[in-house]
Structures are given as structure tokens and as C-alpha cells.
Amino acid sequence: MSSPAIVVDGLTKRFGAAEALRGLSFTVGRGELFGLVGPDGAGKTTTIRALAGLIDPDGGTVRVMDVDPRSDAAREQIGLMPQQYSLYGDLSIGENLRFFGQLFGIPKKLYAERIARLMEVTRLGPFMDRRADALSGGMYKKLALACALLHQPPLLLLDEPTNGVDPVSRRELWALLQEFVEQGMTVLVSTPYMDEAERCHRVALVHQGRKLADGPPAELARGYASFEELFIARTEEAV
Ligand SMILES: Nc1ncnc2c1ncn2[C@@H]1O[C@H](COP(=O)(O)OP(=O)(O)OP(=O)(O)O)[C@@H](O)[C@H]1O
Ligand SMILES: [Mg+2]
Structure with missing residues (x-):
């Protein structure tokens, strides 16, 4: 067990x-x-x-x-979504995700696959170029969730x-x-x-x-x- x-x-x-x-x-x-x-x-x-x-x-x-x-x-x-999540407000959704991807050292090919999947489940895909500080509360949380999941923690x-x-x-x-x-x-x-x-x-x-x-x-x-x-x-x- x-x-x-x-x-x-x-x-x-x-x-x-x-x-x-x-x-x-x-x-x-x-x-x-x-x-x-x-x-x-x-x-x-x-x-x-x-x-x-x-x-x-x-x-x-x-x-x-x-x-x-x-x-x-x-x-x-561990994937962590803190209560006060600070993403970079002047970066877009795509840029924030890339930043976290690099932080975790995720290889390019894997990164592309995961982003595609995460954007599909969170339905953030169409908004990749929108700045984080222009997102609604719900979208911001979903972006935070996507960032916390990028390295596929169990x-x-x-x-x-x-x-x-x-x-x-x-x-x-x-x-x-x-x-x-x-x-x-x-x-x-x-x-x-x-x-x-x-x-x-x-x-x-x-x-x-x-x-x-x-x-x-x-x-x-x-x-x-x-x-x-x-x-x-x-x-x-x-x-
Ligand atoms: N850094 C800190 N300095 C001083 N007191 C703190 C600190 N962090 C937490 N506390 C105190 O410890 C207790 C528990 O706080 P905690 O933030 O864990 O509660 P919580 O359940 O997350 O509350 P909330 O629902 O408001 O987020 C509270 O009385 C809080 O004031
Ligand atoms: Mg709390």
C-alpha cells in the first residue's frame, strides 16, 4: 500500500x-x-x-x-496556489506562463503540449495576449492555477x-x-x-x-x- x-x-x-x-x-x-x-x-x-x-x-x-x-x-x-497570488500584471497570460515554465525548467516540447492542454481546460486560450492585470477575478485565478500546474505536480x-x-x-x-x-x-x-x-x-x-x-x-x-x-x-x- x-x-x-x-x-x-x-x-x-x-x-x-x-x-x-x-x-x-x-x-x-x-x-x-x-x-x-x-x-x-x-x-x-x-x-x-x-x-x-x-x-x-x-x-x-x-x-x-x-x-x-x-x-x-x-x-x-507540489503545486501551490497561494491565497494572495501575484502574477506579473504587466505581462500577458502567455508571458506569465512562459516565465513559470522557464522557472521550472520545462523542456520546450513538453511545455507546448502542456500549455495547449491547460489553455483548453481553463478556456484561457483565446486570451493569451491579454495582460494579467486586465483579467477578471475568475480568469486571474485560472491563470494562477495553470501556472501552479505547469510542472505537473502529483x-x-x-x-x-x-x-x-x-x-x-x-x-x-x-x-x-x-x-x-x-x-x-x-x-x-x-x-x-x-x-x-x-x-x-x-x-x-x-x-x-x-x-x-x-x-x-x-x-x-x-x-x-x-x-x-x-x-x-x-x-x-x-x-
Ligand atoms: N505572519 C503572521 N504574523 C502574525 N500573525 C499571523 C501571521 N500569519 C498568521 N497569523 C495569525 O495566525 C492565525 C491564523 O492565520 P491564517 O492566516 O493561517 O488563517 P486562515 O484560516 O488562513 O484565515 P483566512 O480565512 O482569513 O485566510 C490568525 O490569528 C492570524 O492573525
Ligand atoms: Mg488564509
């Missing part, structure tokens, strides 16, 4: 007086669509930054695809990817994530939205740097009127 895609065990992280993570533990299986669900300040971004090897935890351990996320070996394993981390995105683009983004998972990718996505949590195979409910519960959303919601009711009840209990 292959090892899990993500193992987080007893993770703690403090920023001055703020305890962002207080002993967070969860596991994500290979090929899962996993939701990190919680309100503002729950610790979602801090967790994703630890998974991407961008911060040093104060305590606990993190493994992604069987490696330390801070090791060189992790780079090709694990994709997305931090609130649909924040500020219109409902149609939101649905399209989720359809894309589901397609990636069907092709074998592992996807971890953070969200404060209950309807998005319900689209995941499994979720971890996070509040004030701790996990309140985890499991398949329908199973967690059993005994409650809805998944949203469950979340509200559990966060109130935790206060």
Missing part, C-alpha cells in the same frame, strides 16, 4: 502572541480531494504554508508525498481558490479540480464555504488552530440539519 499524500502530526506555529496552529493533525490519502475548512483566522493559510515548506513549524511534523516539504525533493511534488495545494470569483467561474474551477482528481492527482483545498466543503471526499474542520472533526462531509453532518449546522454547532462548542 502506498503511503498517504500528506501527514500532519501535532503541528504548532506561533507568530508572536498569536497561536496560529495548536497541535493540528490530519492525513490525506493519495488521490483524495481534501478540504481544509474553517473561518477567517482558523489557521488554513499557515497550514498550507507549512505543507509547501514555506514556514518552519515550531512543533510537530509534516510529510508530503513521503518527503519533508522543505527539501529539494518536494519541489516537483499534489496540488490551493488556498481559498474561489475567493472573489463569480459563481460560474467558481463552478468551473471546482469542475477542474474534480477532473484533476479523476486523473489521479491529490488535491488539498482550503475554504470557508460549506457548499465547497460538501464537494470534497473528506474534510478537516479547523478552528483556532485546532481540528474540530474530520471525515466525509455527509458523515460528519449526520444528526445535523446540514453540514453548515454542524460547523456552527462545533465551533460554538469550541469557544
Whole structure:
């Protein structure tokens, strides 16, 4: 049996007086669509930054695809779409993609094939010459997603990817994530939205740097009127 895609065990992280993570533990299986669900300040971004090897935890351990996320070996394993994604606003879609392609050292022929496929799935193809700062919120996110996927990572981390995105683009983004998972990718996505949590195979409910519960959303919601009711009840209990 292959090892899990993500193992987080007893993770703690403090920023001055703020305890962002207080002993967070969860596991994500290979090929899962996993939701990190919680309100503002729950610790979602801090967790994703630890998974991407961008911060040093104060305590606990993190493994992604069987490696330390801070090791060189992790780079090709992880695709990251941060909450505040900065693309080059004065570069076009095509130029941004070329920049990231070169950053990852993707050979020319492979690059052309991948771009063709990514432009097809994101439907950004007709807008290749448009400057990034002239894109709608949804298109900008799709470009960010395409940049994160260029090196074809087996694990994709997305931090609130649909924040500020219109409902149609939101649905399209989720359809894309589901397609990636069907092709074998592992996807971890953070969200404060209950309807998005319900689209995941499994979720971890996070509040004030701790996990309140985890499991398949329908199973967690059993005994409650809805998944949203469950979340509200559990966060109130935790206060
Ligand atoms: N660099 C930092 N310096 C100080 N405090 C921080 C820093 N990063 C995070 N925090 C604090 O840690 C806690 C968790 O923050 P985090 O950004 O991980 O939450 P989040 O779940 O991503 O929230 P949001 O939904 O608003 O993005 C918050 O109280 C936040 O203020
Ligand atoms: Mg965040």
C-alpha cells in the first residue's frame, strides 16, 4: 500500500502572541480531494504554508508525498496556489506562463503540449495576449492555477481558490479540480464555504488552530440539519 499524500502530526506555529496552529493533525490519502475548512483566522493559510515548506513549524511534523516539504525533493511534488497570488500584471497570460515554465525548467516540447492542454481546460486560450492585470477575478485565478500546474505536480495545494470569483467561474474551477482528481492527482483545498466543503471526499474542520472533526462531509453532518449546522454547532462548542 502506498503511503498517504500528506501527514500532519501535532503541528504548532506561533507568530508572536498569536497561536496560529495548536497541535493540528490530519492525513490525506493519495488521490483524495481534501478540504481544509474553517473561518477567517482558523489557521488554513499557515497550514498550507507549512505543507509547501514555506514556514518552519515550531512543533510537530509534516510529510508530503513521503518527503519533508522543505527539501529539494518536494519541489516537483507540489503545486501551490497561494491565497494572495501575484502574477506579473504587466505581462500577458502567455508571458506569465512562459516565465513559470522557464522557472521550472520545462523542456520546450513538453511545455507546448502542456500549455495547449491547460489553455483548453481553463478556456484561457483565446486570451493569451491579454495582460494579467486586465483579467477578471475568475480568469486571474485560472491563470494562477495553470501556472501552479505547469510542472505537473502529483499534489496540488490551493488556498481559498474561489475567493472573489463569480459563481460560474467558481463552478468551473471546482469542475477542474474534480477532473484533476479523476486523473489521479491529490488535491488539498482550503475554504470557508460549506457548499465547497460538501464537494470534497473528506474534510478537516479547523478552528483556532485546532481540528474540530474530520471525515466525509455527509458523515460528519449526520444528526445535523446540514453540514453548515454542524460547523456552527462545533465551533460554538469550541469557544
Ligand atoms: N505572519 C503572521 N504574523 C502574525 N500573525 C499571523 C501571521 N500569519 C498568521 N497569523 C495569525 O495566525 C492565525 C491564523 O492565520 P491564517 O492566516 O493561517 O488563517 P486562515 O484560516 O488562513 O484565515 P483566512 O480565512 O482569513 O485566510 C490568525 O490569528 C492570524 O492573525
Ligand atoms: Mg488564509
